[in-house]
Amino acid sequence: MDIYLILLLDVINGMASLFLLSLGLAIIFGMMKIINLAHGEFIMLGAYATVISTNAGVNIWIAMLLIAPLFVGLVGLLIERCLIRFLYGRLVDSMLATWGLSLLIIGIVTTIFGNTIQGVPTPLGGFSIGNYRSSYYTLFLLAMALVMIAIVYGVMRHTRLGLIARATMQNPAMANTLGINPARVYMGTFAAGAAVTGLAGGLLAPVSGITPVMGGAYVAKAFITVVGGGAAMLSGTLSASTLFGSLNQIGAYFTTPVYGEVIVFTAAIILIRLLPQGISGRFLKGNL
């Protein structure tokens, strides 16, 4: 019985982490139709920001909830101004350029901090279920995923900013005639997507080994989740991360962690083959 509770926690953890990891990419893809292949490096930057500020004596909660998203958001803003804005409407070129960006960021971070593993201790401690131990941090990640859902939904549905963003996403030319400057919306969206990704990096910092190349492990999963989810940034990402996150953990439980991943990847291929528009393109049309 206890083992199933632990498995349930693992599944929740898998879903919540995957959702947090993918949300920033989904915001940028859903709004701007740009696939940011430097997504993994944004996560890495968020994790580094957290580690470095924590080591400098900053409270870990402030480091990961505030400094990481702010820092990566600023980096995103800079990158949008210097690079991304020249590539709107050129899907393949934007993928190539962000791939280049990903290498560049890895190179810079390696040059500065070296190719060593860094880490921060996991806060909050653990609890026991029967013979098994789990950590409160898992539950915190779930809470953060729910908070992010609430924030994104609230902003998009109930604020002026969200309305402008949705209008621009639907029809940039029309929004432009109404006095909205799409360039500024895109700039803001990219920075917001980067900030959300930085937050994910900060949140994962305590539970992962932090190296300059850590992003590579995440970018493919996030990429698959976003494409599998389809164009609706919230419901699509949520449904795909629920599906893939639980498959991963359950698969890992019954086989090995490696085959858990293989199962997810195989499921993703089958999903894309059956639903080329993603889950939200088929079942959740018109959702956020």
Next chain:
Amino acid sequence: MYHRLSLIAQALAVGLAAIGIALAPGYLEIFTLMQVTLFAAMAVLSLSLAFIWGYGGILSFGQTAFFGLGGYTYAIAAINFQDSTYGILLAIFIPGLFAAILGYFVFYGRISDVYLGVITLTVTLILFNVINSTSGDEYHIGTAMLGGFNGIPAVPTFNMPFDPASPLSPEASWWTTGSMLLIVYLGLRLLLASPFGRVVVAVRENEVRASLLGYDPRMIRLITFIIGGAVAGLAGALYVNWGAFVGPTIFSLSLSAEIIIWITIGGLGTLLGPVLGCFLIQYIVASIGSQQTFNSNLVLGAVLIIFVLLLPKGLVPTIRDLALWLLAAKPGTGRSVKAELNAASGNPHPVGAP
């Protein structure tokens, strides 16, 4: 007249390349020769993606899936048969077969664009994960232990065809690899000049129009993809012959990315460009080596960004356009020269956006 001149010029260039390959061992240090052998093997890989992406319009983020499969197939076959001949043939056949199965799934499912990229990338990750977890004595094919993340060491290198007792010297290995590169290049050039090659480009240019003329775009893409997979598999065998080793990092995403960089820099939609881009980038990466201050990722990333922003066509097409511009200054020669240069640079059709 111009056409004949162009043919002569091209034949001359191929002849020079052949002579260069033949004489290189006399002029290069053994270390340099080994390095150039590696570059040539990678250039074959570069050509495989240059063909399917530049001419077929199929952007695969996982060309290393076929490369790695070719490498492993060669290694396993060479260990089992103790004769590289079958290994090389299987290294072409198995990845081609895999490309046929995957391509059927993708193209007959009408998956395109980004989604195709996601699927090829995901397949590469699956292969990496599966091979990575095959350490242990229970994982073997015939007498070849798969070795998991440690890979397969001491793979027999190429021998004279059907004569396992005479392995190739480093010089002969270079001759084999260099001429394979030349043969693949010429083969793809001939294929592109053939009716089939024109249909491949037509499908890339306008899929709807091609189908309204009675061409089946799915079939055309599938065949293109299979050819690309088979060529990448051959490259894998050449690579394993070079190092006598194969490990799961052969499936790595960073190598997949690097192929895309070679092609972007050399020039998408040409065959010469991706070969040059491959040699150039590998030379740069090898020169940077492992020194910390000037990280190779940093350089590669910066180069790729600069090319996408400032020279999106890549080197070969840009140089060609520049030459045209200079020649066009002389009245009366511009147009016909343009066609010649198009042909001479391995680009039968100017290429628009990928």
Next chain:
Amino acid sequence: MAELTPLLKTEHLTMRFGGVVANDDISFTLQEMELRCLIGPNGAGKSTFFKSLTGQQTPTSGTIAFRGQPIAGKLPHEIARMGIGIKTQVPNVFNGLSVRENIWLAARRKATPNGLPKLVASVLDLIRLTSESERIVATLSHGQRQWVEIGMVLAAEPDLILLDEPAAGMTDEETLRTADIIRDINQSRAIVVVEHDMAFIRLIAKTVTVFHQGRVLIEDTVDKVLADQRVRDVYLGKKVAA
């Protein structure tokens, strides 16, 4: 005549997009060697009808038979191989290839290796682009691209040719020549032409079918159709009780 299988026959052909009915219960018959004009205001469903005929979409319901063979739901290349060629409304050509390569790609499916160069040359001559044959199509004018597409349709030598607004964007002189070419190829194959230009219709048409709001409003000789009050009302935008 009645016992012959018609070249093309649609029965109760219906195409819905969500709540919009673009083609509603269309029953349309075309005999071998016939020349038919299809007219109707924008949104009447003419292009949708062509898309169903060429397999670019699968009709929601109803049947399409080409020489008695059902073709609804077949793929575009399969239908093209059966002998239906189309010039679409917007120029749909291989922009990155030369004029000659465009025509060659269309011609080589059916032509024998020996006849191929001759066929390509004659089509280039017919569309008057022989001197421009090495130019990349993207560099041509809109009108010339129209001609390239018409040339591709002719080079493929289909038994049924569908032309969606062939004279759009052409000069008066070119329009007259298009009419000449259409009458000429009608000597050996059937053609369906969608056009808005009434003068052009008068030049070529014998029988005219009028589409309105996805349905067939009237089908008759050109004079009767153009004299019909309902047709006039449709074009003036009045409500019509069909």
